[in-house]
Amino acid sequence: MELLASLGDGFAIAISWQNLLYALLGCLLGTIMGALPGLGPSNGVAILIPLAFTLGLDATGALILLTSVYYGAMYGGRISSILLNIPGDEPAMMTCLDGYPMARKGQAGEALALSGIASFVGAFLSTCGLVLLAPQLVKVALLFGPAEYFALFALAFATLGGISAKNQAKSLFAAALGIMLAMIGVDTQTGVPRFTFGEVHLYDGIDFLVAIVGLFALSEVFIFLEHRGTEKDATTGPRMEIGRITPTWPMIQSCIPTMGRTSILGFISGVLPGAGASLGSFVSYSMEKKLVDRDGTFGTGDPRGVAAPETGNNAAAGGALVPMLALGVPGSGTTAVLLAVLLALNITPGPLLFQQNPDVVWGLIAALFIGNFMLLALNIPMVGLFTRVLMVPPRILMPIVAMISFVGIYGISGSSFDLMVMLIFGVAGWALRKLEVPLVPIILGTLLGNEMEVNFRRAVTIADGDYSVLISSPLTIVLWAIAIIGFIIPIFVSSTLRRKMKKDERDLTD
Amino acid sequence: MSDRIFGGIGLVIAIFFAWQATLIQTSFISDAVGPKTFPILLAVLLGISSVYFLLKPDPEPDWPRAGRFAEIAFAALVLLAYGQLLPEIGFVIATALTAGYLAWRLGSKPLEAVIVGVGTSLGIFVIFKLLLGLSLAEGPLGF
The missing domain is CATH 1.10.287 (Helix Hairpins)
Structure with a gap:
């Protein structure tokens, strides 16, 4: 009952004309950004954070706008999967398998509408799960001391690459580099400058927004420059007829059990550290294929093959919010960007957030529900409009993206120095992507590095300089054990898992 | 390597x-x-x-040819110049030039590049400065 009362308060905050307008704007922008090739949820939210920040929106408004963009981009990612066979983002990869064949059979509109419904079901059920699970996790998190938090941060970094991570040494490199970047600036505890080289601009540290926009958005521009006119140029696909845009009732009906099962599966893989949306959609698709694919129609345009990964990936997106809100530790790239949103608004997620700022938490959750309904309402009738967005060629789109990135960052401080730093991040991001170094641990490092060090030093200081305090309580031992196992497992299983994902994809696209 | x-x-x-x-x-x-x-x-x-x-190095990544390297390096230089010139010549002119350059290098015909450059610059100016009141860099001409 208390839960429903809190949720009711949240809706009271979220439902004002202004906030509903932000939600609508966010959903529209998000869907467009998700649909555009080269602008996934992370990029979309990253470009908009500094803008929302400099425009001086209040915390609730900005949060509603940006989470709507996040959810909208998750919806939008499927559009290019289905129409062009190019996933808008990694989790949408599995949607290509049955979505594109459906489109080729002239059922593009139905596939789009069905995946919209599946996205809605997955996101809606997982938001319900979030409401139930997050307060429970908060109760556990309140037992955490500094040593436990330090272990928890280590766990987040160790499992961030996920079970399909390619090279754990590169994940480690990225995490260490990101935390090192956070060290730049005046030390919060003793007040001495570190790694500033006497440069006044560096005393405040490197703004994580500068790092995010540079690494994600700007490096994307360089990738497009590199690939222009080659076979990797994604703009030369054939045009696709949309067909009817409402799926038949029997088609929806056949997908209901699939959507139910994959919602649960997706949610669980979203909550677990290191799994995330990509694995959520992959596991959902594989399970459904084993369970219901009796006639071997999966991969040839079976509606259930569209519904399963879409439900799974959106459910996982909701599930990933649980550790982010309750513990302050995101488990995936997109939730890391959402963490950046909160930190930019001076809100520190974690167990205390639920006690000190219940309005923010429940307002956000209410906004997620509202955004979901809006997206469903927008997506079914307006899908034709969104597909037209796909026709905007990168040669026109990317200059706009680059310039808006610069405008947003310039707006924060009004200094050319930040623009230079962003450019360095953009070039470095391009090189690191070529070398297959994951960028998300770098971002997470710049976001959480200082907090991690503070907990480390606090724990040891309380114990009078005794470093063994870091692994003294049972809880810390458990967390460290999970961290170590989570870091080691991918070394052994990721190659088999990757091969299987590749094989499934190849079998079906041939 | x-x-x-x-x-x-x-x-x-x-x-x-x-x-x-x-x-x-x-x-x-x-x-x-x-x-x-x-x-x-x-x-x-x-x-x-x-x-x-x-x-234990990974297999060699798929590096672009020298020409494309130069392309990326030159784009980075243009963006560097953009950051430096922004306070000197003002937002509208600097942005139109830079966006136009990027559009051209990404495959637009010259005329289209000019349109994209000017359009992007004026579009951002109208939306962010005039409608939303964001502060953009001001040059000697005041815009």
Whole structure:
């Protein structure tokens, strides 16, 4: 009952004309950004954070706008999967398998509408799960001391690459580099400058927004420059007829059990550290294929093959919010960007957030529900409009993206120095992507590095300089054990898992 | 080979970072750990992973040809110049030039590039400055 009362308060905050307008704007922008090739949820939210920040929106408004963009981009990612066979983002990869064949059979509109419904079901059920699970996790998190938090941060970094991570040494490199970047600036505890080289601009540290926009958005521009006119140029696909845009009732009906099962599966893989949306959609698709694919129609345009990964990936997106809100530790790239949103608004997620700022938490959750309904309402009738967005060629789109990135960052401080730093991040991001170094641990490092060090030093200081305090309580031992196992497992299983994902994809696209 | 070079660079960064960490001046009030320990720990982790790249490099990534390298380097230079010139010549002119250049290099015909450049610049100016009131760089002409 208390839960429903809190949720009711949240809706009271979220439902004002202004906030509903932000939600609508966010959903529209998000869907467009998700649909555009080269602008996934992370990029979309990253470009908009500094803008929302400099425009001086209040915390609730900005949060509603940006989470709507996040959810909208998750919806939008499927559009290019289905129409062009190019996933808008990694989790949408599995949607290509049955979505594109459906489109080729002239059922593009139905596939789009069905995946919209599946996205809605997955996101809606997982938001319900979030409401139930997050307060429970908060109760556990309140037992955490500094040593436990330090272990928890280590766990987040160790499992961030996920079970399909390619090279754990590169994940480690990225995490260490990101935390090192956070060290730049005046030390919060003793007040001495570190790694500033006497440069006044560096005393405040490197703004994580500068790092995010540079690494994600700007490096994307360089990738497009590199690939222009080659076979990797994604703009030369054939045009696709949309067909009817409402799926038949029997088609929806056949997908209901699939959507139910994959919602649960997706949610669980979203909550677990290191799994995330990509694995959520992959596991959902594989399970459904084993369970219901009796006639071997999966991969040839079976509606259930569209519904399963879409439900799974959106459910996982909701599930990933649980550790982010309750513990302050995101488990995936997109939730890391959402963490950046909160930190930019001076809100520190974690167990205390639920006690000190219940309005923010429940307002956000209410906004997620509202955004979901809006997206469903927008997506079914307006899908034709969104597909037209796909026709905007990168040669026109990317200059706009680059310039808006610069405008947003310039707006924060009004200094050319930040623009230079962003450019360095953009070039470095391009090189690191070529070398297959994951960028998300770098971002997470710049976001959480200082907090991690503070907990480390606090724990040891309380114990009078005794470093063994870091692994003294049972809880810390458990967390460290999970961290170590989570870091080691991918070394052994990721190659088999990757091969299987590749094989499934190849079998079906041939 | 790329991974080996990368590992070498990583190792240099790690050593440089650790060296800089030892140079941090400690103030007279400090906690039990101090401001140096954690950065040194990070440098060690970065160093270990870099040594791993040196010993066990991944297969060579798909690097672009020299021409494309120059393309990316030149685009970075143009954006660098943009950042420096922004306060000098004002937002509208600097942005129109830069966006136009990027559009041209991404495959637009010259006329289209001019339209994209001017359109992007004026579009951002109208939406963000006039409608939303964001502060953009002002040149001597006031825009």
